[in-house]
Amino acid sequence: xxxxxxxxxxxxxxxxxxxxxxYGYAAISFFAGTLLLxxxxxxxxxxxxxxxxLAITHIMALGWGTMIILGASHQLVPVLxxxxxxxxxxxxxxxxxSGLGIPLLAYGFYVSDFGWPAKWGGxxxxxxxxxxxxxxxxxxxxxKHENVHAVFVFTAAVWLLATATAGxxxxxxFTYPLLSKGSLSYLPLxxxxxxxxxxxxxxxxxxxxxIPMFLISxxxxxxxxxxxxxxxxxxxxxxxxxxxxxxxxxxLGIPFFAVSGAIxxxxxxxxxxxxxxxxxxxxxQMQVSLLSVLxxxxxxxxxxxxxxxLAISPxxxxxxxxxxxxxxxFGWITAIILGMTFKTLPFxxxxxxxxxxxxxxxxxxxxxxxxxxxxxxxxxVYILGIVLFTAGILLHITIVLQxxxxxxxxxxxxxxxxxxxxxxxxPASL
Amino acid sequence: xxxxxxxxxIATLLKxxxxxxxxxxxxxxxxxxxxxxxxxxxxAARTSIAMASKIGGxxxxxxxxxxxxxxxxxxxAATKMEKHIENKPIPAFMKNLSPGQIIELDxxxxxxxxKDPLNIIVQKVKDMEAGTVLKIINSFEPTPLMHLLGRQGxxxxxxxxxxxxxxxxxxxxxxxxxxxxxxxNDYSKGWDATIARFNGKLETIDVRELExxxxxxxxxxxLQTLPEDKALFVYHKRIPxxxxxxxxxxxxxxxxxxxxxxxxxxxxxxN
Numbered sequence: 001x002x003x004x005x006x007x008x009x010x011x012x013x014x015x016x017x018x019x020x021x022x023y024g025y026a027a028i029s030f031f032a033g034t035l036l037l038x039x040x041x042x043x044x045x046x047x048x049x050x051x052x053x054l055a056i057t058h059i060m061a062l063g064w065g066t067m068i069i070l071g072a073s074h075q076l077v078p079v080l081x082x083x084x085x086x087x088x089x090x091x092x093x094x095x096x097x098s099g100l101g102i103p104l105l106a107y108g109f110y111v112s113d114f115g116w117p118a119k120w121g122g123x124x125x126x127x128x129x130x131x132x133x134x135x136x137x138x139x140x141x142x143x144k145h146e147n148v149h150a151v152f153v154f155t156a157a158v159w160l161l162a163t164a165t166a167g168x169x170x171x172x173x174f175t176y177p178l179l180s181k182g183s184l185s186y187l188p189l190x191x192x193x194x195x196x197x198x199x200x201x202x203x204x205x206x207x208x209x210x211i212p213m214f215l216i217s218x219x220x221x222x223x224x225x226x227x228x229x230x231x232x233x234x235x236x237x238x239x240x241x242x243x244x245x246x247x248x249x250x251x252l253g254i255p256f257f258a259v260s261g262a263i264x265x266x267x268x269x270x271x272x273x274x275x276x277x278x279x280x281x282x283x284x285q286m287q288v289s290l291l292s293v294l295x296x297x298x299x300x301x302x303x304x305x306x307x308x309x310l311a312i313s314p315x316x317x318x319x320x321x322x323x324x325x326x327x328x329x330f331g332w333i334t335a336i337i338l339g340m341t342f343k344t345l346p347f348x349x350x351x352x353x354x355x356x357x358x359x360x361x362x363x364x365x366x367x368x369x370x371x372x373x374x375x376x377x378x379x380x381v382y383i384l385g386i387v388l389f390t391a392g393i394l395l396h397i398t399i400v401l402q403x404x405x406x407x408x409x410x411x412x413x414x415x416x417x418x419x420x421x422x423x424x425x426x427p428a429s430l
Numbered sequence: 431x432x433x434x435x436x437x438x439x440i441a442t443l444l445k446x447x448x449x450x451x452x453x454x455x456x457x458x459x460x461x462x463x464x465x466x467x468x469x470x471x472x473x474a475a476r477t478s479i480a481m482a483s484k485i486g487g488x489x490x491x492x493x494x495x496x497x498x499x500x501x502x503x504x505x506x507a508a509t510k511m512e513k514h515i516e517n518k519p520i521p522a523f524m525k526n527l528s529p530g531q532i533i534e535l536d537x538x539x540x541x542x543x544x545k546d547p548l549n550i551i552v553q554k555v556k557d558m559e560a561g562t563v564l565k566i567i568n569s570f571e572p573t574p575l576m577h578l579l580g581r582q583g584x585x586x587x588x589x590x591x592x593x594x595x596x597x598x599x600x601x602x603x604x605x606x607x608x609x610x611x612x613x614x615n616d617y618s619k620g621w622d623a624t625i626a627r628f629n630g631k632l633e634t635i636d637v638r639e640l641e642x643x644x645x646x647x648x649x650x651x652x653l654q655t656l657p658e659d660k661a662l663f664v665y666h667k668r669i670p671x672x673x674x675x676x677x678x679x680x681x682x683x684x685x686x687x688x689x690x691x692x693x694x695x696x697x698x699x700x701n
Contacts, residue, residue: 214672347672
């Protein structure tokens, strides 16, 4: 009955010890980010390069978004490539370096001190990304199952390194003129390589595998994914080139349409896998994740409005740009993490607690390790929060901003509640 | 035509070929009772060729020689595993039996009446106390029953008095008593117990070479056509954590055995 073991010695699940610190760190960052948002609610209506806004953006982009992606991808990439994580030590190194670097960087921004805290913060984050990139590259190289999803993740990590390096150059440029123009004029470049190159590319690469998997859909279309890959990277490279060397505004239409095309293709990919799903009931976590796919369109719409307004009058509409950034970091990225945390962390915790006793007795359903009621309330409070905050930025009403910030802070508390509940989970008595 | 081996059930043979019944009956007079439709139904489903050959006092090869002309393909490789253990030594529990320990049950009248004695036996077994012995009086060695009770921790010994009379003793071991009622649920979910429960009723699937998310799809697909009384045995590379909520949703139970890193066995079944 027991057939000889196949050649599967190269597969291994990444240990929870590597993954869970990233999740915990991200949860705390989300709390810190929303707390600072509440404390600085009135500053948001100022220029988007306000020190507090920069600090919050970096806590959200690095501490929240990037940390959780680093954690999840240490677990997911070995699964995607049918291999194992190259090194746990490199993963810990990456965690420690970024864990130290991010608060230093955020502190530097918050107090507007571009001296040693911001510089060391930036350096540590870059070292963390290098450690991650090496670990990722070797893990993929060692497995013989390179696939489109792994290529997405690796390319995204390269863009992250480019973004962080550019960011550090901008920090230096604040105190020592390295570049021909002031740091602020390079912000669009830094922001878009980060948002499109790192977040969008990564979310699409991983999402194109996870969304059909969680919906239990057989839909797959590698050709379409390569098109998305080409459009995103081509568009972004074109953007960097046009931005640095031509300064032409009309040429920026090329990257805009390339990236929008990629988003539409990805939306189509998700829609088709949704239509071909086997499981008819879509759970709350997937609903929030699919909502975040739709949310990708919001920044595009805002960008269209910003571009049209720029064409009419040369003065930049500050609150529209702030809304654009807010929708990306608090809207799209946050929504996908809120949904996906509870599609990944319960399983990591389940594996940690139950895999050794799985054969001996009854084990709970991984879905029951967190409270779905708390999750539902979190989703409701969250959606109210972002809608009101967006309205607050556009209408310049501080009290609305403050109220919305309270809702977002509450979202983070409910999120932390469930994350702590998961991390503290002890095996039920058998 | 079907490939058969020593573990193939008699019921399968009868279902596959109308001539199989007469072919088997011609092997041993003991098999004439297979002509009784009720007995055929209850016993043939539980009895493999290997067991039947023991009951009928013939060899597994005799079956194969009779069945091959009917068009069955013979798989000899599996046959080798089921070797006869002739002259089984008398187990220790037989040596110092006092008459008070023995509960007698003659199932011959039940079988002659064309009924299945299993329920009566199971009822008797339930009432047995540890350390007692059940003596079943029958006209043949009840090999399927010996396997069944063996899995529940019973030692057995068959004593052939003559062609028409076989006494079989089942001894309930003191240290291997079944757990109390409230513990039974947990126990039955344990790996070995589940494997024993679905012995001979397993469908296997190997998803180790499949790329994500194909393992999950293949397993769910296999479960759609899995008969209610069968279990799906899965060879997997890792514990498929994302599958577990889906199983719960579809009211499947599962047992997991982690052989080593990169080798996990799973049993999925309806409770």
